[in-house]
Amino acid sequence: MKTKEFTVNQIPSSTMPIHYNEELCVGCNRCVDVCQCDILFPNEEKGKTPLVMYPGECYYCGACVMVCPNKGAITLQHPLMNQAKFVEIK
Amino acid sequence: MKWPYDNKVGVKTTIKCDVVVLGGGLSGCFAAIAARKKGLSVAIVEKGAIEKSGAAGTGFDHWESACTNPCSKVTPEEIAYAYVDEQDHFSNGIFHYITCREGYDRLLDLEKMGGKIRDTDREFDGARFKDQGTDLMFAYDYENKFTLRVWGTTFKPALLKEMKRLGVQIYDHVEATALLTTTKNGKKIGSGAIGMNVRTGEMLIFEAKSTVLAMSRPARVWLFNADTPGLCEFRPFQSIGSGHAMGWRSGVEFTMMEKSVRAEFSAAGRSFPPYGTGNNHNTWYAATMVDARGVEIPYVDRDGKELTDYYDRYYPAKGQKYFLKGGVIDDPKYEYRGPETLDFKTLIERGYQLPFYADLSKMPELERKVIWGMMVGQEAKTSVPIYQNYNDRGFDPTTHKLQSYGTGWQSASFLDQERQFFGAPGGIMHDWDLKTNIDGIYACGDQLFASDCAGAACATGHYAGRKAAEYASNVEYVSYDVSLIENEEKRLYAPLYKENGIHWKELNMAIAKCMQNYCGGIKCDALLKEGLDLLETYERDIVPNLSCSNPHDLMRTHEVLDILTVSKLVIHACLARKCSNTSLCFERSDYAEKNPAWNKKHIVIHQEDGVVKTRDVELDYFGDLKQEYESRNKEYIKEVNNEN
Numbered sequence: 001m002k003t004k005e006f007t008v009n010q011i012p013s014s015t016m017p018i019h020y021n022e023e024l025c026v027g028c029n030r031c032v033d034v035c036q037c038d039i040l041f042p043n044e045e046k047g048k049t050p051l052v053m054y055p056g057e058c059y060y061c062g063a064c065v066m067v068c069p070n071k072g073a074i075t076l077q078h079p080l081m082n083q084a085k086f087v088e089i090k
Numbered sequence: 091m092k093w094p095y096d097n098k099v100g101v102k103t104t105i106k107c108d109v110v111v112l113g114g115g116l117s118g119c120f121a122a123i124a125a126r127k128k129g130l131s132v133a134i135v136e137k138g139a140i141e142k143s144g145a146a147g148t149g150f151d152h153w154e155s156a157c158t159n160p161c162s163k164v165t166p167e168e169i170a171y172a173y174v175d176e177q178d179h180f181s182n183g184i185f186h187y188i189t190c191r192e193g194y195d196r197l198l199d200l201e202k203m204g205g206k207i208r209d210t211d212r213e214f215d216g217a218r219f220k221d222q223g224t225d226l227m228f229a230y231d232y233e234n235k236f237t238l239r240v241w242g243t244t245f246k247p248a249l250l251k252e253m254k255r256l257g258v259q260i261y262d263h264v265e266a267t268a269l270l271t272t273t274k275n276g277k278k279i280g281s282g283a284i285g286m287n288v289r290t291g292e293m294l295i296f297e298a299k300s301t302v303l304a305m306s307r308p309a310r311v312w313l314f315n316a317d318t319p320g321l322c323e324f325r326p327f328q329s330i331g332s333g334h335a336m337g338w339r340s341g342v343e344f345t346m347m348e349k350s351v352r353a354e355f356s357a358a359g360r361s362f363p364p365y366g367t368g369n370n371h372n373t374w375y376a377a378t379m380v381d382a383r384g385v386e387i388p389y390v391d392r393d394g395k396e397l398t399d400y401y402d403r404y405y406p407a408k409g410q411k412y413f414l415k416g417g418v419i420d421d422p423k424y425e426y427r428g429p430e431t432l433d434f435k436t437l438i439e440r441g442y443q444l445p446f447y448a449d450l451s452k453m454p455e456l457e458r459k460v461i462w463g464m465m466v467g468q469e470a471k472t473s474v475p476i477y478q479n480y481n482d483r484g485f486d487p488t489t490h491k492l493q494s495y496g497t498g499w500q501s502a503s504f505l506d507q508e509r510q511f512f513g514a515p516g517g518i519m520h521d522w523d524l525k526t527n528i529d530g531i532y533a534c535g536d537q538l539f540a541s542d543c544a545g546a547a548c549a550t551g552h553y554a555g556r557k558a559a560e561y562a563s564n565v566e567y568v569s570y571d572v573s574l575i576e577n578e579e580k581r582l583y584a585p586l587y588k589e590n591g592i593h594w595k596e597l598n599m600a601i602a603k604c605m606q607n608y609c610g611g612i613k614c615d616a617l618l619k620e621g622l623d624l625l626e627t628y629e630r631d632i633v634p635n636l637s638c639s640n641p642h643d644l645m646r647t648h649e650v651l652d653i654l655t656v657s658k659l660v661i662h663a664c665l666a667r668k669c670s671n672t673s674l675c676f677e678r679s680d681y682a683e684k685n686p687a688w689n690k691k692h693i694v695i696h697q698e699d700g701v702v703k704t705r706d707v708e709l710d711y712f713g714d715l716k717q718e719y720e721s722r723n724k725e726y727i728k729e730v731n732n733e734n
Binding site for chain 1: 091092093094097099100138139141142143147148243262263288289316317318319320321326327328362363366367368384447449451470471473474475478479480483485489490491492493495586587639640641642645646
């Protein structure tokens with residue numbers, strides 16, 4: 001079978017579920033390996049923040065945040081339309 | 091960007107083992123552990139990563155039907171038969187009985203592995219739902235105590251650790267794509283499976299004496315959104331029914347696949363994040379609900395009598411022994427109906443105003459804390475997405491009320507043609523060994539027909555694993571036709587070599603629209619046949635033109651090919667049932683008879699060389715549950731008795 005060169009490019013989505021704090025992220029790629037949907041990819045530069053290549057495929061399970069060794073390095077953000085409303089009890 | 095992983099397309103690696111388990115969720119892990127403990131070599135294949143994979147990968151909060159726990163006041167027989175009756179016998183007695191009988195044993199296993207099943211931190215001392223002697227905590231029916239509140243986020247990491255300790259061979263990031271079978275003396279026998287690494291494209295051939303299918307249920311058949319495909323269904327984006335598809339291609343039998351319900355949940359595309367809106371079901375039972383004015387919405391018993399004491403929400407009605415609540419219990423029969431808020435129609439008639447809210451501030455402190463902080467936090471997709479996120483947004487359950495959407499607890503309203511496999515849907519037909527119609531191929535968890543719930547996944551997984559191990563211990567490896575490998579290799583890699591072709595999302599969208607148009611709420615032969623014809627044109631004209639640029643997209647492309655296969659299976663199952671059937675949420679316009687007595691049967695369906703075949707099976711084919719179970723599980727019963 002002939003060899004094919006693979007590429008991966010970020011597939012745009014109206015949402016961005018995963019945000020990294022570059023100062024806190026140590027680039028260990030634990031999140032990359034635990035992501036059930038394989039939407040995260042290791043950075044080409046070792047030790048740098050992973051890349052969210054398939055944001056639309058996120059299932060918002062939060063596994064990446066759960067296994068992250070540095071609290072605050074990853075934030076999971078629901079799409080704006082899904083921010084359920086809560087109000088003060090009068 | 092350059093692909094960051096090795097390119098191993100064309101590389102084929104063979105792994106020989108006694109038992110191969112396909113799917114690394116709860117049921118798959120327990121199947122692997124049970125088989126390995128019998129001393130066999132075991133491989134487990136998971137498309138994601140086992141540490142958090144599966145429908146309950148990031149947690150679950152309820153363990154249902156734990157009838158043998160020391161506080162339970164019900165027997166396995168009572169609850170298993172109650173489920174069968176509640177579902178009009180379009181139910182899986184074997185599945186329910188295994189769950190009722192062995193579920194609690196699995197919970198004790200999890201505790202030994204490091205999972206948390208008791209309030210060992212003593213956060214809930216003195217609560218009505220807690221047994222002070224055992225530290226076990228209960229939900230729903232505080233009198234009969236057969237549903238437990240558990241710390242499900244701890245379970246998958248514990249199972250992974252245990253499998254590593256036992257020496258199970260773990261294949262994460264490998265998508266199972268096909269079953270291997272061979273025909274011996276005119277009989278089909280399982281001989282393993284094929285998988286593909288979703289990062290490298292490497293093909294893996296698992297030569298095994300027995301195979302366990304543990305790959306959940308189909309999804310994205312009617313519901314799809316190309317912008318946020320990860321949100322279009324309730325179950326994990328990864329779970330799309332590949333196990334059903336490969337089973338169908340290999341001649342495995344299915345039943346109840348004509349059952350689908352008007353959609354109830356998406357992961358958030360149409361709904362809101364699961365368990366993230368105000369409601370009083372499941373994780374949120376029995377939250378206090380209020381209307382727009384802040385007036386409390388009354389709970390009533392099964393006779394409509396208003397409950398005045400808060401704790402009445404957790405006890406059976408006078409003269410009722412127990413009630414059923416849980417994953418597949420929507421609108422139970424009178425006999426099993428528990429406390430519930432007044433129905434929506436009556437509320438509006440009485441002047442209650444939308445929107446409604448969950449107001450936990452009005453509840454006793456420990457009842458509030460067990461919902462917000464324990465249950466919300468341990469249930470799937472709630473630890474970070476709900477508990478942590480909402481706390482970060484400033485939500486405080488003592489000063490805020492959380493809004494409900496729509497008119498019920500689903501948090502969205504769907505159309506009748508937008509359907510889902512929910513509420514104990516169809517799946518693999520099996521015998522008392524959880525064996526399929528093909529020798530050497532077993533199934534468990536959500537792949538079984540009429541299944542549901544995490545405890546059941548664990549119980550049936552363990553059961554299937556030990557039966558698969560018993561079988562593997564008594565047979566030799568059987569060879570398989572090498573042309574199966576060659577054909578699968580061609581099928582798997584074809585989209586990589588097609589330039590400028592069609593993307594998987596376009597096909598998924600078209601399938602979903604086809605199923606909504608031709609296999610929606612109301613069905614008839616002519617419509618279903620047109621739908622089947624359309625799916626076949628996709629297969630003929632579109633599938634050869636699918637293209638993708640890396641192994642990730644190749645995985646997604648094969649998921650949609652499996653969705654296409656499952657869609658055809660669903661239409662065939664619908665065509666086979668020639669009447670309307672309320673229990674299966676199945677409505678026909680071309681056959682007037684509704685629920686005729688002659689149609690109270692399983693229509694079991696499979697295909698052989700492209701020809702669809704059906705046979706009828708009695709609904710109660712499982713026989714006397716206790717007697718049949720005990721005659722087949724003597725060794726297990728002895729082991730459990732010795733441990734106790």
